[in-house]
Amino acid sequence: MIYQGKQKIWADYQKEIPDDHWFYVRSCIRQNFFPASEKYFLKICRDMLGRDIYESEHHTTCAGIAYHCDTIPQETAMTVVARQFALMTEAGYDNLVTSCITSFGNYVEILETWREFPELEEKIREHLWKACRREFNKPKYVAHASDLVYKLRGEIAERARFQLVHRATGEPLRIVEHIGCHYSKMFPHKGVGGAEYPCVLSGMAEAWGGQVIDYPERRHCCGFGFRQYFVKANRGYSLSNTHKKFESMEPYHPDMIITNCPGCPYFLDRWQYVISEMNGKTYGQNGYGIPALTYEELAGLVLGVDPWDLGLQVHQVAVEPLLDKIGIPYDPSRKYLGMDEKKIMTPGLPTTLKCC
Amino acid sequence: MVNRTPVIAVIGAGIAGLEAARQLKDLGYKPVLIEKAPVVGGHVAEWNRLFPDLSPAADLVQSLSKGAGSVKTYTDTEIASMGRLKDGYSLILGNGETLLCDAVLFATGFHLFDASKKEEYGYGIYDRVITNRDLEQWFNNRHDPRVANPKAVGFVHCVGSRDVKAGNTQCSKVCCITAIKQAIEIKEEFPEAEVYCFYMDLRLFGKKYEDFYIKAQRDYGIHFIRGRVSEVGEAIDGRVVVKAEDTLNGKPIKVTLDLLVLMAGIVCNPDAQHYAREIGVAVDEDGFLRSRDNVSSIVESSRPGVFYAGACTGAKTIPETLAEARSAALTIHQYFNKRK
């Protein structure tokens, strides 16, 4: 690996990310999968780093899932997105930041389509007006939340309580970064670092003391693929793709996986359980899995947020070995306590995959 | 009008420029060779052996530069600007000299495609990914540690050729046969190595090319896989994992290689475009200089007194380039005869 070569490519694919004043749109599904990620994104940006981030309770799905499942036409998705832009305009913002990679891809795709076909934009403006009497300005900047965290990575590092370093050995943790397909594969110049060697997550990992590993199937999709997962008959296909990634990363003994997409960490986390049940194979050390975290969770951990407040107990793969490696203190007895300190249910244990 | 000996500026002292200059000199003209690089010979000077007879490239360059020996030659000299005069052209050279000439011959050649632009192949990122030029360098000096006793070697044809995404839709013409040549040379160096050529089409049009291909298959057991490499990753041991579709088999294919050679294609020389614009010579959509006619007058531009030789108008083989250089010299000769 020639690191300078990557740096050269990263230099070619830098995008302008405004420092402040963002209109934030959440993901449809992340709050279920990783309940504290979005909350801590806002918390870190607003409270710790003092940025102005606005969110509206009126925003809806961007229709990306329906669009990628071929259940609605693109024009419908465009109108839904136009409404989000209208909300942003009404709130007085120009910079749109999305929590979801598919939303990000959707917004970028729609803006690029409008750029190529301005008559389509006019048509959508009409649709929006007819539907809900709203008007909008197009955002000046569209960023993914990970772009913003990438930009703020230095500030986070300054405030970090923990380094992504193996406490016992002093070695940097070996981190697999997985970028959502819709982040930059469609429009390489819209992602930090381009499509082939994106540095949005590797930049964070390295800034916080970790070491990114480059394994052959790094570019491969997590396996979610919308229709592949949502149709049960195709689910084996989804699983097989994830399996391919794990087989490829296995020899590198990664300590963790970080992702910037709603679906990826979910599948990279849950499929480890399914694979262990199907053919008894686990990919972490000592029968554990490889923890798959969101970048917000990782930022939270680095900044010293309590793991259980970050919602790490809802991961299938136990995060305790990782916490131990870094030296992050945690109280095992609080793992399954809810916000009100009452016991939420304790999950059953898998047959093979070791959990705490 | 021409009573003094006509002066012809030959831009580029690659094989086209050298050969044309020699012919012009022999025809009684005064050619002046202007070369940006410190040495003459262009790309061929960087090559080791030439297809299909594996003759040494150095011999060719040496004999061509010997032929053009008495021609006034500026090496290491850029052209700062070019301008049109009433009956000729003026060239302001980088060294401050001004050259007034009666005709200009573009022998500006081509650029080798920058393989790092095909990011998915990881040139400049992965240690074991090199280009055809790097391999020729290795054949020349054996210094490159990346070519260390490989057990498996891959060649990717059409890197930056026939590729809309790379901005070049044209075929580079010589990569197929070069890949076969280099594959054979690798097999000769490392007989135990498995060698794979990933191709989209094999375009082996020239004399002896097909024989060379049969030889590669039958005598060297080189594997030809019809399918373009889609991506390259790095394995834990630093070798590269290559993915492609084996289109004849209709299945994806994957192989781990010790060395991957990218057959960087022939793309236009942006300098030539720049000069062309300065004196009002047309450039084709593919970036190469536009000939007056692609069938009958390939060496002529639409402007009087401006001529072409070699790869400045598109990918060429060496024999084609040399033939064009001679043809250009004769065409220039006719041009001056008509003006008398």
Added chain:
Amino acid sequence: MDFGFTLSPSSAVNLDTVDHARYDRLVQLAPDALTCIGCGSCSATCTAAPWSGMSVRKVILCLQRGRDEEVDAMLSRCMLCGKCTMVCPRGINTRHLILTLCRLDRKGEVVR
């Protein structure tokens, strides 16, 4: 546990692990197999093709890709009529190739 779906093996051919012993032996015994250019003339003219999808081109390719079952299935109807030999532009002695192949076991040994 039954999830209602299973892990399916990759359809990709991994040349690092594929077993091509039979191919290696074949090209030792019938070296002209190496010169196939995959033109498909043999498949198009084949008398047995309607019954087994026989194609010498595919046979040569599948052997290199470790797809032995397909090779055996294709060969199972070959009548040795020789049409493929007649049309091969590379002059491959396809009948010799087929007969030689039929004598090799999966490990590439000639059966005695």
Added chain:
Amino acid sequence: MRERIASHFDPFVIPFLVGMAFVLGYCLIAMIRVIAQLPKEDRKRFLVSLITPKYLWMDVRDIFLNCLIHVKLWKRNRVLGYMHSSIAFGWFMIIVLGHLEVMLFVPERIHLFYYPIFFNYFVAETEQTIQGSLLMFLMDFFLLMILSGIALAVIKRFASRIVGMRRTTRLSLLDRVGLYSLWAIFPLRLLAESFTAHISGGSFLTIPTNWIFRQFLGNDLNALPTWWAYSIALGVFMCVLPFTRYMHIPAEMLLIPMRNAGIRIRHSRKGFALLEVYSCPACGVCIDACPMSVQKANCKDCTVYLNRQLRRGNERRIEEISDKCLLCGKCTAVCQVGVQGPELRIAQRERRKYALSPSFADINVRPMASAVVHGAGGESGGVLYFAGCMTQLTPSIRKATTSLLDKAGVRWQMMDPDGGLCCGRPLMMAGRTEQARELIAKNLEIIRASGCDTLLLSCPICYKVFKEEYPLDDIRVVHHSVFFQELVASGKLQVQKEEGLKLVWHDPCELGRGCGIYDEPRAALAAAGEVVEAAKHHTESICCGGSLGSLTLSFDQRRPMVQNALDNLTAADPAEIVTGCPLCLSTFVRQADRPVRDIAEVLDSRC
């Protein structure tokens, strides 16, 4: 007349006796073994033939004509014919006369094996009597005849072209021993008899020789050693005989009655095959005849060497030779003994083991069968035309054939309009007889369904197998050249003759030597133009080089063979080369310097 040796014995006869005993014993055992190896029904058939007067007469006649007179060889090459018959017949006569002498003069010694052979040593005879002088004259006459044969043999060995052979066999070491001992026998006999001629008498050869020797040899001390040498030469020859090519002498005497009885090769190495191998005299006639011999490297793969390798049991070479052969059958056509080169090779191919065998038993041919039923309009009879695989690649033949059928008003239909199954002959040639049988069964299903009364083939490869291996007793199997010749002869096809149009007919191996069809195509062609002959034709025609018989010959290796066949055909400078085999056609077209057409095309273009 007097007996010279009182004991009627001398130790010098021992080498001869040992040799004689050995060779007789060996041959007897070998004969029993070969007969025992025959399949039961073949063995019965053979033994019955031996007591059937008709066969017995044939056997005696054939043995006399072939083994002693070498009639076939005479027809082919008079010098070689004389050479062989002089030695064989002369020797035979010397033995017969020797016995006659013993019976006439010392009948009480007839039980002594060596007496007839060494008669002149033991018995001093006088040439004064008519009997004596006649016998002695005959003895000398036949000895001279043999010696002239031997002289020719010596010349042949060192300069084979003089006797009309381009190439001759490379001999093995034992063959050389046998050869030199054979060459030595008769000069030594001449010397021995000459040395004793003044005592035991002699005739026009021995007496002058005796006289010459006596001019400078003062005593008779040379006589006994020479008789010893003669006996030793005989002994050595007989002792090495079973291990040399001379084994063909006894083997052929068994081969002839077996062949007359209709025995065929049923096993690759045993029984009749074994006998054929031993019957090969290694004369090397097949080397020149073999179409592969155009390239020197292939000479070692001719039938004579197959037989040698079979005797040696060199499996690698046996396989190589067996697989390379074009199976054109020319070696058999020219062989004096009639060793069946192609059949022997197919037998070797049959014994091969395979990891994978094709199977056709479960192929569903019902759609093809029902197509021919509907094609005939439900009526039975008519011609069913099977184009076959090779004709699919030569559509001109198919077109011309069907056009001729229409012109002649024949009711016909195609058996394989959209391609069919292979006839099975290529599989048989490859030694995969079992698989071929499965194909035959499938094709039979289609033929039977058609209700035809004639099966027409435009490919001799198909024709041979349909004729020989398909049980189609009530259906006439006919090659198109024969069928069209009949139509021309009966006037149903009116062919316009072009005077001076020279056409040469190439006899395809499978049609000519394979099925014995030579005259009909020529007769049909004569209606269209002037038929000229190739340099070698009929049974000696040269294979086109494209034969499916060879399993290993590469395209490049075949090219000189094709050229040689073409050169042979164009000896009389014909305007067109005409053949009746799609494979020959495709093969020739690639290299020919003049038009090559199928007989159907030639006829169709002229009527």
